[in-house]
Amino acid sequence: MLMLLPALTAQAQTPSQLEQVLVTGTRAKDRSLLNTPVPVDVLSREDLRRAAAGDGNLAGALQTLLPSFNFPRQSNSGGGDHVRAAQLRGLSPDQVLVLVNGKRRHNSAIVNLESKTGKGTNPVDFASIPVSAIQRIEVLRDGAGAQYGSDAIAGVINIILDEARSGGELEGTLGAHHTDFKPTGQRLTDGRSRELRAKLGHRLGDAGFLRWGAEAAQRDGTNRAGADQLPPWEVQTPANLATVGRRNYAPGEPETDSLQLWFNSGLRLAGDAEAYAFATYQRRKSVGAAYFRYPDSAANLRSVYPEGFRPQTSGDNRDLQLVAGLRGAWGADWNYDASLNLGRNEFDYGLRRSLNTSLGAASPTRFDLGDFGSRQLTASLDLTRELALPGLEKPATLALGAEARHERFETGAGDPASYAVGPVEGPAGAQAGPGLQPGDAVRRSRRVAGLYADLGADLTPALFANAALRWDHYSDFGSAGTAKLSGRYAFTPTLALRGALSSNFRAPSLAQSGFSFTVTDRGEGGVLSQVKTLPAGGAVARALGVPALKAEKAGNASLGLAWRPTAAASLSLDAYSIRVKDRITLSERLSSDALRALLAGSFGQPGVDGVNFFTNAVDTRTQGLDLVGQWLQPAFGGELRWSLASAYSRTRLQNIRASSPELAALGIARPLVGTEERNTLTDAAPRQRHLLSASWSGGDWQLLARATRHGKARRVFDFGGGFTPGQTYAARWQLDLEAEWKPAPGLSLVLGGVNVGDRYPSRSEADIGYFGNFPYDVLSPIGFNGAYYYARARYSF
Template structure:
């Protein structure tokens, strides 16, 4: 099987080859000796409970492999397994899943945003420094839907609508498996950087109540003040019920309330604002808000299995969230063109609002049929985001302007039907049966946007900016409905070739109704060289289909240009006639070639170490083009298309290729030590991305900076945990590598700054007061560290003294107390 095959083809040869291989596999299966009618003990545990118990020191993996007995110790590819306890302790001030992943995994980056429009409400995460939409997210092994919101103002993930990790309740997690390797041949689109599989709580009995309260307490040097804010309260409750001998139902509910934070500096008044008495009176005040959005949310989950017979099970699971958040936008000065002093005599700072509703429901049947273990499932996910702004104005409407606007509706849908079959196959010459798996998937994706209030984009009769400030809203012509259908099939064969040599091969073909075909393949292997010492490696081809948002999103900003005439800057779908005229082409899938090689060492049951080096070459990465504008553009477009006043256009394009090289190191030791049991670990990630723009690419310096230097090239996490008697003490030291910010303000003015590496200390002490009650206190960023201060050209005239790029954040120390009661 060649891994140099083209990933995308409109020819039927790839599909024919796959059908031929599937047919051959069926023949092998029919010729194999009969096996037991049900799953193996390990396979049944993984099937019924979403994987092995977290109490197992070497759990059976269910992600990144179809083999039913592959454990963490003999994995062919790098996999991180995070326990429920790890995740709950690492959630930090956010109290969210993505924050826990960043605290535990050096290759996972979850940068904060502020004054970034929709990105204040839906934050994007990265794996191995790649794009947020190049990591696949599963829940109980089923594909998770993406967020509906398209981020156009964020630094990380601009132009993407990836999965929102924080829509998954933290209390729902049993464990998390993170595959740090390309997995497109196993799961289809999006798995270029890897796979994150969140396995839901499957405890069959007992209940648990968790509460937490905390706040930021920091000495903020830019203003010389001590600040207490970001007060956070959260609570969750869950309970499990046994259903028959092996069935269960687990359900839970949680709520969170978090106040906003503000780390703005003293205002210096930007030079383009008039030096009027009222404007000058704002100098030295904190007029802006740089920090976390205020958030209120409710979440719920359930996870259940019902035994239908000895060999058959029905299962279902689901998650739900309702989150309302309030972000910040730039301050408008009293005598600014964007203000009406009759409404805001002292100026105003708009607040963006987000109403995020998220749902995933999956049902299925699994068990044994003939000699096969099967899993038939129907999975539906949807995300709806209502975007708005308050404390705002449409100045062109004069004193009749509303101060609150609805800016638009966004919707994302995914419905998937999957059939997966697995069985053991006797292969001549092998001492153990191989594992054969194959499956098919049918999926429909949809993306929907709806217009905002008429006043949010209206052009009124008065002098002043048009549309809602910190908006504007989507116009009726921007509303879109896009859908696609996907049919995929895969074949996977895993075998122990000898006692010391294992290998796995996978092949997948997907057909997309809106752009064509994709064929991917993967080969991975592991060779034991000595007792506890092994060499492993993998090569794969992967792809990411252009999202429906990138194919169909439309957005228009209308304002008054020279001489008071109306002008528009439009983000257009690539298939619109105007975009076509300006050079837009159908988006291609991003394709990658991944290769990795690693060493694993486990000399005894107390100590293990892994080192994996990798390279990921991605072709045709999708970015948002720079604005196309110039003298005569509006007249040309009006004469050709009859659309007046368009002074600028941009659209999505396959603009460049990238190469990412890196290495991941994980080592840990557990055992008895002074006064109790110890667990020591060091995890580190190193990566670097280089960019090669296409010859005709129209890519800006800021976008190139985002892809290469805006996230840390290296992170180290050193953890020490001690448990003795009723006490557990945890200390985590993280070194976040340097990051670089580039702004391109035009006319050659490109302020650039590299922020130095920074150390972060997290600590926690837990006391098991009774068998049922435990109490904890702790601090995240206990030493109150901040990134490097931004230079004057980046700090926006004193208002934003710290950038959002560093994972240490810009809020300072967070102190918290927790209580857990089991019943």
């Protein structure tokens, strides 16, 4: 296959190294980087090391290297400040499947209700996977549900862990943002980072190994607030007016402190058998920002906070994946791989520097808002063999497999003060995050069983074809069957056509099916009022005509050309179309007098002022193009590598569901998907992204220059009352630079900068900038923190 070479590869490779055998998207052993029937990016350890400098985590590195990967920053977004969601090909964060060493990765437990991107999802937390543990990453940019099951609509990201049998590394990095912040006329230095990484390899027996390591990182928060102008609805008292011109808000990066541990191992047993095991663990604490409460606002008590207060959300995230298995030859023909895979995530959500105004001076200032937990236990068996078929010169490859999985999701209530309605006049519940109430605590589980068959063969010397079928059964919603047909035809040894057709699906997560949340406060006349997120398929939801969630179903089609005119150059172009039916979103908040009466009279829930719920509310169609090229040449006594990667995608909404007849009868007839969510699904992420890099290596030096053009994006807001301002943010260029010097064997010293031009997005217009406090949109593709500089030292032995 003459497909793309590693996008933006920074390290020099020989032609033989480029013929690396892939493990993602194909089960044929002779499918290398250059002859697979669908596009696969291969990112090396050195690629990731350089690209992770800005964000310090894996998803940030993937966004730097892959133009079709989007990892927007979140701020003042509740749980979204602590677990950021990523997108592939403009689809939802939970529509990409993540594997580690080919084994399914578990999702995060927290449900993001306030995030801008990925609202209502609980996707994989990329930040919980240590960058130093990775040997390479294979990114399959094509639907792969028939091969891997649920979630693989946009593609598959397979993270291959380091398996070096000897040697080790010690690495330390220091960095900080240093920027000219024009909204306040300040030169700011913040977001300081400190990172330490270590790893070591050991031989076990003749062919076994143990590779293990640790990472510790601390990152300070950033603040890109403008000068406060005091919103007009706040009273014009001397105390409130004294806040004008100050930086009262804190849009920016959260403060984080993390420790990560990992190992990867293999041990040769008798015969051809090999036992293997690997694990990753992270404990991460983070602090996010919330909106400022003014001194003389109804939300504040002057006796507690004389000058007002800005609450801070806190997250305590604990993440574990542990896998053990056995692989080898079974008889003369079959190879097997049997494994047991445990994934767990626990997230404790908290709040500090806040208060429950209704409790008066008795209110605590720190709150436990609730606990979230998820667990995934998977047993799998994969069998492969070569199969001689009549008329074929080479044997075909047949793969069969079975999987059994048990999933669990649970939530626990926050402390009583976080949701209590006290005797004092004022907002009830903890400011910036009322806690989960006991009645909303859930514990749900399900069983999943899957079977697949995969057959690939060279039908002629020029034509390779692959067919896959899969069947999955979920105990909570039923069965799903998927299929895929892909192929590659070589016109010449240097030019090939590739394409694929597939059906794919994504099962609704347990969090989306069962999550429940209630906000209680005083309404008009001091009467208690509630806004509820209803569990999908529950009694109240059924009475409102809201059915239980069903699986998202997708149809994928792709067609591409790959050209390798010389051993040192390659170019690929791939077009794709992805139709998603019954896409799951969180509905708008719905309310009416008749709804309030129904809930009070029929369900004994008085005072419910509004509801929302997860629903299969819309169909979408995403179309796009991916272009990747690379050229290697000798230059200046060394080797110069040019890399180009461009991505274009556009998502259109189709068949937006209206309210059910039951809701219409209650006076609620508007579409379930609102203005902001429509914008998030279509235009909030850039449709285009272009990456151009040049890396030179020679002697003791390596130099890298990388230019990224982030395409324009449009944001639309719904502030209520029919006020829906929007703004288009212009495209921006970003320049990253890095220089590496190796003064002695094993020693490497690096200086670099991300966004060294100190570029910012377009300034937000007055209707969107929240009275000067948010001068830049937090979802801007180029970010809102300005330039970041770093120094790194590494010793390899």
